[in-house]
Amino acid sequence: MSRQATIPVTLVSGFLGAGKTTLLNRILTSDHGLRMAVMVNDFGAINIDSQLIVSQTQTTLSLANGCICCTVESDLIEQLGRMLDDRVNRPEYIIIEASGVSNPSKIANTLRYPQFREALAIDSILTVVDAEQFGDLQGEMAQLAMEQLDVADIIVLNKTDRVSREQLDALKARWLYPSARLLECAHGDVPLELVLGVGRHQAGWRLRPVPATAGKLATGPEDHSQLFDTWSFSSERPLSLKALRAALAALPVEIYRAKGVCQIAEAPGKRCIVHVVGNRTEIKPEDGWEGGAPYTQLIFIGRRGSIDGAALQASFEGCLV
Numbered sequence: 001m002s003r004q005a006t007i008p009v010t011l012v013s014g015f016l017g018a019g020k021t022t023l024l025n026r027i028l029t030s031d032h033g034l035r036m037a038v039m040v041n042d043f044g045a046i047n048i049d050s051q052l053i054v055s056q057t058q059t060t061l062s063l064a065n066g067c068i069c070c071t072v073e074s075d076l077i078e079q080l081g082r083m084l085d086d087r088v089n090r091p092e093y094i095i096i097e098a099s100g101v102s103n104p105s106k107i108a109n110t111l112r113y114p115q116f117r118e119a120l121a122i123d124s125i126l127t128v129v130d131a132e133q134f135g136d137l138q139g140e141m142a143q144l145a146m147e148q149l150d151v152a153d154i155i156v157l158n159k160t161d162r163v164s165r166e167q168l169d170a171l172k173a174r175w176l177y178p179s180a181r182l183l184e185c186a187h188g189d190v191p192l193e194l195v196l197g198v199g200r201h202q203a204g205w206r207l208r209p210v211p212a213t214a215g216k217l218a219t220g221p222e223d224h225s226q227l228f229d230t231w232s233f234s235s236e237r238p239l240s241l242k243a244l245r246a247a248l249a250a251l252p253v254e255i256y257r258a259k260g261v262c263q264i265a266e267a268p269g270k271r272c273i274v275h276v277v278g279n280r281t282e283i284k285p286e287d288g289w290e291g292g293a294p295y296t297q298l299i300f301i302g303r304r305g306s307i308d309g310a311a312l313q314a315s316f317e318g319c320l321v
């Protein structure tokens, strides 16, 4: 039997809301010419990311309800195994989008398990950074974001449209990653040839000197659900836009990320995409429900202990019309 080609894997990492799905969508809708498979990981119980992937030409697999590097690692192993055994649709390239709370080095370790060693090769660990919000992260959030940066082969410094040149330079001056390729962009707009099939991964990254700012970060929690809580809201009734905006604006600051799909009374027939990242909120109407019934599904991710489910339920139920 002929030996199957090794499949390159790009691991896309980056803190909550940095712009991973935006970058992934850009890659998937570009002219890459590859039979691509993507795996998206949602920390919350609902598969939101797979609903936010715009291109449907590739195989999209969703790993929800846990962090890909800890609680759903077994699902990752199972799905990869199945993908590799598929003689007909075996992908030529795999992109794994980790959840915003995942540690990419743990996923890289999984990809090095004996059953994958011949079949998969990490092309690069690509870490997306939110140029506007990265500097505001505190405590364990900052630690996790730095862990994701420490192991990057490529750093995509995203949302440059939201900061000045001086702010960008000040942010970069805090990092010491001479071997990582740094790409600056807005809306994930990076040249494809600089991020796919680049063979940037350095298996010896652990030997790199760890930056001084990351000195205390070596031992993270074993399971990221120790750091974060999630909560979700679903309804088949429409929401008032004004009330939704007010409810999102009133979220506790420790709820760092919210995202989802909403049915909004003022935008009948539109599927509205909602993003909250830190103090930024975006509600974007998109075309239609493709014949399906409209719905609302929102997930919220916050620091452990910051989510009062009953209060949020009352707040979002109060938005229903």
Ligand SMILES: Nc1nc2c(ncn2[C@@H]2O[C@H](COP(=O)(O)OP(=O)(O)OP(=O)(O)O)[C@@H](O)[C@H]2O)c(=O)[nH]1
Binding pocket: 014, 015, 016, 017, 018, 019, 020, 021, 022, 023, 049, 099, 100, 101, 158, 159, 160, 161, 162, 185, 186, 187, 188, 257, 259, 275, 276, 277, 282
């Ligand atoms: N202004 C601006 N907004 C951006 C840019 N990139 C992404 N966004 C917005 O940032 C929000 C989060 O983007 P996503 O791509 O969903 O981020 P993510 O990293 O996949 O989020 P999680 O998977 O939840 O961690 C969305 O509202 C995007 O439209 C950018 O370069 N500039």
